[in-house]
Amino acid sequence: MTEWFYASAIGVFTACGVWLVMRARTFDVVLGLAIFSYAVNMFIFVMGRLSYGAPAILSPGAPATLAHYADPLPQALVLTAIVISFAMTALVLALALKGRFVNGGDACDAEDETIVEELPR
Amino acid sequence: MMPAPDHWLVVPIVLPMLAAALLLLVERIRPAWQAPVSLAATVALAALAFRLVALADTDRIGVYLLGNWQAPFGIVLVLDRLAALMLSLTAVIALASLAAALRLAGRGPHFHAFFQLQLAGLNGAFLTGDVFNLFVFFEVLLIASYALLLHHAAGRTLRVGLHYVVINLIGASLFLIAASLLYGVAGTLNFADLAIKLPALPDWDAGLARAAALLLLVVFGIKAALLPLGFWLPATYGATSGPVAALFAIMTKVGIYAIVRVSFTVFGGSDSWLAGWGQPALFALGLLTIAFGAMGALATKRLIALVSYLVLISSGTLIAASTLGQAALGGALYYLVHTTLAVASLFLIAHAIADQRGPRTDRFGSGPQLVQPTLLGLLFLIGAIAAAGLPPLSGFVGKVLMLQGSGQAPFAAWFWAGVLGSGLLATFALARAGGSVFWKTQGEAVGLPMPIGDRTALAVLAIAGLFWIAGAGSAARYTSATAQQLAQPRVYANAVLGYAPVPPEAASAP
Numbered sequence: 001m002t003e004w005f006y007a008s009a010i011g012v013f014t015a016c017g018v019w020l021v022m023r024a025r026t027f028d029v030v031l032g033l034a035i036f037s038y039a040v041n042m043f044i045f046v047m048g049r050l051s052y053g054a055p056a057i058l059s060p061g062a063p064a065t066l067a068h069y070a071d072p073l074p075q076a077l078v079l080t081a082i083v084i085s086f087a088m089t090a091l092v093l094a095l096a097l098k099g100r101f102v103n104g105g106d107a108c109d110a111e112d113e114t115i116v117e118e119l120p121r
Numbered sequence: 122m123m124p125a126p127d128h129w130l131v132v133p134i135v136l137p138m139l140a141a142a143l144l145l146l147v148e149r150i151r152p153a154w155q156a157p158v159s160l161a162a163t164v165a166l167a168a169l170a171f172r173l174v175a176l177a178d179t180d181r182i183g184v185y186l187l188g189n190w191q192a193p194f195g196i197v198l199v200l201d202r203l204a205a206l207m208l209s210l211t212a213v214i215a216l217a218s219l220a221a222a223l224r225l226a227g228r229g230p231h232f233h234a235f236f237q238l239q240l241a242g243l244n245g246a247f248l249t250g251d252v253f254n255l256f257v258f259f260e261v262l263l264i265a266s267y268a269l270l271l272h273h274a275a276g277r278t279l280r281v282g283l284h285y286v287v288i289n290l291i292g293a294s295l296f297l298i299a300a301s302l303l304y305g306v307a308g309t310l311n312f313a314d315l316a317i318k319l320p321a322l323p324d325w326d327a328g329l330a331r332a333a334a335l336l337l338l339v340v341f342g343i344k345a346a347l348l349p350l351g352f353w354l355p356a357t358y359g360a361t362s363g364p365v366a367a368l369f370a371i372m373t374k375v376g377i378y379a380i381v382r383v384s385f386t387v388f389g390g391s392d393s394w395l396a397g398w399g400q401p402a403l404f405a406l407g408l409l410t411i412a413f414g415a416m417g418a419l420a421t422k423r424l425i426a427l428v429s430y431l432v433l434i435s436s437g438t439l440i441a442a443s444t445l446g447q448a449a450l451g452g453a454l455y456y457l458v459h460t461t462l463a464v465a466s467l468f469l470i471a472h473a474i475a476d477q478r479g480p481r482t483d484r485f486g487s488g489p490q491l492v493q494p495t496l497l498g499l500l501f502l503i504g505a506i507a508a509a510g511l512p513p514l515s516g517f518v519g520k521v522l523m524l525q526g527s528g529q530a531p532f533a534a535w536f537w538a539g540v541l542g543s544g545l546l547a548t549f550a551l552a553r554a555g556g557s558v559f560w561k562t563q564g565e566a567v568g569l570p571m572p573i574g575d576r577t578a579l580a581v582l583a584i585a586g587l588f589w590i591a592g593a594g595s596a597a598r599y600t601s602a603t604a605q606q607l608a609q610p611r612v613y614a615n616a617v618l619g620y621a622p623v624p625p626e627a628a629s630a631p
Binding site for chain 2: 021026029033036037040041043044047048073074077080081084085087088091092095096098099102
């Protein structure tokens, strides 16, 4: 059951993220990227397989076989991925804010100028 | 007696990182010292890169275990012929770009620090021996490239920059999915270990690994500006300054490097079900990219956009050639160096021309008289000959090597048509551009003469280009040996996995 919920959550996050990324406004795109990166992080995490109450490092109580431990590598990878996506989201937000004040709107479609809406400054 | 680990392998990453940190400090305390420090670090990097080429030329695959962990478990840096070639190409382009950028660096904060971080990311991507660190170094070089692209930017550049950032972030997410999928099925991310474990996968997992392989190709296709993924390139390269565009000439080559590395070193085992996976698609997309680039070059009305479309043509050519067998790959690697140098110089020349045309900038049509029509005209002529791959420059040698090498491949005729046709169309487009910019003039000269930094940069690129054509024999031998080395992923895997860490007693000895 947990697997089913977990997989569905990744799917829903991915769908929302992709849909938002394809919209023509910077705010939606940034939001979409953030949600998509949640889906990606969950996916990385689950690639070490779901396990319950298993430690990731050797502990005195548990026997030293793989069956008693969670895979620590995806946990390390997902930490790196979270930090990077966090930094990148901050960068895009800074860019989007500056673009909003310089270009006077948060439309991010370079070709179609008609959708640029003037926002209050 | 164990040989001591070769610490030089890690220096191309550590040196620019330290230089970046130092430059942030220098910027505060002694702003005038930034340029000398940055130049010194880049020159040292170039010297080191050439030393590493000499090391790789002995056919020994250099391995460096970070933290002394045995290969598939720890982080590993690997220096083979391909990595050494890309390192030295990066260093040459960086030297030229930095020389030209010195006059712009003061217009915004931290330019030199970002520049060095960019080099650290590039060098790391070429040296790393596992998929996840390839991702990390991609992010390092991308975040620095965002900063360089948008350095002292405003208005339209910001919006174009946002597109570039967003498409690369989506690429990064797909890269993570592909990397974790590979880890999920194979339990490793090390190139060498993957090369051994992937062929042995059961059928069901093999399907997932195929999906991961294709996702990786999509990600690297974004970087290399392969056709359906490369529409960001002309706008991005057209929006930034000349020196940065010249540095970015190496950025699409990172994508091509990654495609070659993954297709050969990881998926290339001859007995593997993955061998040749995705190659037909890459070949077709490469040809389509050539066609798109050629049409764009003919259609565009701006000189700098024209050069960007030439980047697309060269990307398509290199990717198509890399799928046509070992001899064609050797030729493609020779051509890769040439085309990077040619495109970098053309970006500098195009920006120098735009600077002398007042408000007309790089748009075709009659504009003011250039201040230095003869100098720029000659430079443009040489750059155009180089970029179109005409004799007597090395682009011609590269094309001949690729075409000769592709002889036996089944669809070689299409490749011949693509290479020769795109050369012809690029020549047309460049001739039209030159005629429009140099001959249709009205009014007095308004601009300033070409700055000394740009001349130095072009001299650096010209010397490298001359070396590449004068030493074409040994250069082609090196690239063909590189292709041969890439065709033997087992040798790579054995070198990496068989490399023993320093034993504890030796490590703890003073």
